[in-house]
Amino acid sequence: xxxxxxxxxxxxxxxxxxxxxxxxxxxxxxxxxxxxxxxxxxxxxxxxxxxxxxxxxxxxxxxxxxxxxxxxxxxxxxxxxxxxxxxxxxxxxxxxxxxxxxxxxxxxxxxxx
Amino acid sequence: xxxxxxxxxxxxxxxxxxxxxxxxxxxxxxxxxxxxxxxxxxxxxxxxxxxxxxxxxxxxxxxxxxxxxxxxxxxxxxxxxxxxxxxxxxxxxxxxxxxxxxxxxxxxxxxxxxxxxxxxxxxxxxxxxxxxxxxxxxxxxxxxxxxxxxxxxxxxxxxxxxxxxxxxxxxxxxxxxxxxxxxxxxxxxxxxxxxxxxxxxxxxxxxxxxxxxxxxxxxxxxxxxxxxxxxxxxxxxxxxxxxxxxxxxxxxxxxxxxxxxxxxxxxxxxxxxxxx
Numbered sequence: 001x002x003x004x005x006x007x008x009x010x011x012x013x014x015x016x017x018x019x020x021x022x023x024x025x026x027x028x029x030x031x032x033x034x035x036x037x038x039x040x041x042x043x044x045x046x047x048x049x050x051x052x053x054x055x056x057x058x059x060x061x062x063x064x065x066x067x068x069x070x071x072x073x074x075x076x077x078x079x080x081x082x083x084x085x086x087x088x089x090x091x092x093x094x095x096x097x098x099x100x101x102x103x104x105x106x107x108x109x110x111x112x113x
Numbered sequence: 114x115x116x117x118x119x120x121x122x123x124x125x126x127x128x129x130x131x132x133x134x135x136x137x138x139x140x141x142x143x144x145x146x147x148x149x150x151x152x153x154x155x156x157x158x159x160x161x162x163x164x165x166x167x168x169x170x171x172x173x174x175x176x177x178x179x180x181x182x183x184x185x186x187x188x189x190x191x192x193x194x195x196x197x198x199x200x201x202x203x204x205x206x207x208x209x210x211x212x213x214x215x216x217x218x219x220x221x222x223x224x225x226x227x228x229x230x231x232x233x234x235x236x237x238x239x240x241x242x243x244x245x246x247x248x249x250x251x252x253x254x255x256x257x258x259x260x261x262x263x264x265x266x267x268x269x270x271x272x273x274x275x276x277x278x279x280x281x282x283x284x285x286x287x288x289x290x291x292x293x294x295x296x297x298x299x300x301x302x303x304x305x306x307x308x309x310x311x312x313x314x315x316x317x318x319x320x321x322x323x324x325x326x327x328x329x330x331x332x333x334x335x336x337x338x339x340x341x342x343x344x345x346x347x348x349x350x351x352x353x354x355x356x357x358x359x360x361x362x363x364x365x366x367x368x369x370x371x372x373x374x375x376x377x378x379x380x381x382x383x384x385x386x387x388x389x
Contacts, residue, residue, distance in 0.1 A: 056313035
């Protein structure tokens with residue numbers, strides 16, 4: 001009984017993960033990451049199939065493996081000066097360049113890389 | 114690269130705590146850029162990003178074969194020689210009748226206790242002779258005259274001397290502080306891009322080395338399709354980091370120009386230049 005229940009649950013979770021809704025969020029996150037007026041992460045990082053990428057930050061690859069803790073990634077985007085006061089990376093959240101919600105969408109996208 | 118950035122970090126620390134002399138700053142700056150770009154001759158740093166990026170240099174050199182600013186130099190010469198209503202000319206306001214003197218600006222005027230730039234002096238000359246000052250923005254007659262005066266000075270080297278006077282050192286220190294302070298929504302300092310990250314790519318843009326910045330202004334920018342004065346360029350970079358720019362020739366910018374020009378000491382005037 002319990003096993004059956006958890007099996008059903010995991011199928012539901014799997015369906016949710018590949019649901020069109022989530023795919024939309026990921027596409028939106030990608031757009032935000034590439035948009036010059038929003039994240040503009042491409043200005044400094046090589047990402048995915050992004051064209052004319054900058055190279056002063058590390059390439060954003062294998063994000064799930066390198067940032068298993070979502071919060072660490074969130075903090076890096078919200079305010080990287082906490083970790084490195086002299087960082088070249090702008091404090092996107094703290095300075096209101098992008099919202100909390102937008103950062104979360106970007107993170108959803110980054111976790112597909 | 115690592116050693117160089119440590120050096121610069123040291124530079125900031127030293128300056129905040131022990132007040133390095135301008136001479137010491139200059140030596141650290143030069144060492145930093147020479148270590149960072151070992152393939153670039155020191156004398157070539159007056160060519161900005163083209164001194165470090167061979168790919169864009171080639172394109173630029175073919176543009177310089179038919180310089181887009183040639184007409185501005187001609188117009189500038191004409192304006193320069195045209196008498197004011199009272200019969201005087203610019204030649205009356207400047208040493209050596211205004212020819213070959215670009216390298217002497219900016220300087221600290223010990224009577225006025227402030228930095229005087231060439232473009233400020235041009236407008237003061239106009240006012241003294243009963244004429245209206247020119248705008249420092251959007252090219253036009255100010256940029257043309259400034260371009261002509263730079264052109265007559267090509268080949269002369271900057272050799273700014275900071276007088277041993279507290280006010281002069283204060284102006285220099287202020288300019289330096291502005292250069293190293295992070296500003297704006299995007300939280301960048303001039304030094305972030307033109308010292309620490311010079312040579313890296315920001316999308317397709319490569320920030321040029323922070324020495325040799327003052328030698329070739331005003332510069333013809335192809336994106337603008339006209340000459341751009343140095344202070345207008347400062348404003349361009351500040352807008353980009355979403356910081357509020359100062360007004361052209363405001364004291365802050367004159368002090369900033371004083372600092373960056375001092376950092377160009379030993380490099381030849383090659384203005385007007387052409388840039389993307």
